[in-house]
Amino acid sequence: MTLLDMAMFVLCHRHGPAECRFAFASWHGFDSPLRHGHALASCGLGRDEHQMFWTVEAVDAQAALALVPRYVASRTEAVPVTEFPVP
Numbered sequence: 001m002t003l004l005d006m007a008m009f010v011l012c013h014r015h016g017p018a019e020c021r022f023a024f025a026s027w028h029g030f031d032s033p034l035r036h037g038h039a040l041a042s043c044g045l046g047r048d049e050h051q052m053f054w055t056v057e058a059v060d061a062q063a064a065l066a067l068v069p070r071y072v073a074s075r076t077e078a079v080p081v082t083e084f085p086v087p
Contacts, residue, residue, distance in 0.1 A: 007060065009061060009080055010055050010081050011054040011065070017047075023075075032067050054067075055081075
C-alpha cells in the first residue's frame with residue numbers, strides 16, 4: 001500500500017459528559033497510532049455534548065474507524081475530506 005492508496009478522514013466523535021470517563025478508559029490496552037497523541041476536543045469546556053476530532057489517513061472509512069477503540073468508534077463518523085484552497 002502506498003500513500004496514493006490512502007484517503008484522508010476526519011473522525012468526528014461525540015459523547016455526553018457522563019460518558020467521558022468511558023471514552024477515555026476505552027483507550028487502555030488499545031494499540032493505535034493515535035494513542036498518546038493529540039486530538040481536538042470540547043471535553044472539559046462545560047458543554048452538554050462532548051466532541052473529539054482526529055485527522056487520519058486510511059484506505060477507507062472502516063479502516064479509519066479501526067484506529068479508535070470500539071466504544072469510541074460506535075459514536076464516531078468518519079468523514080472523507082481533502083485539502084482545499086481557500087480563496
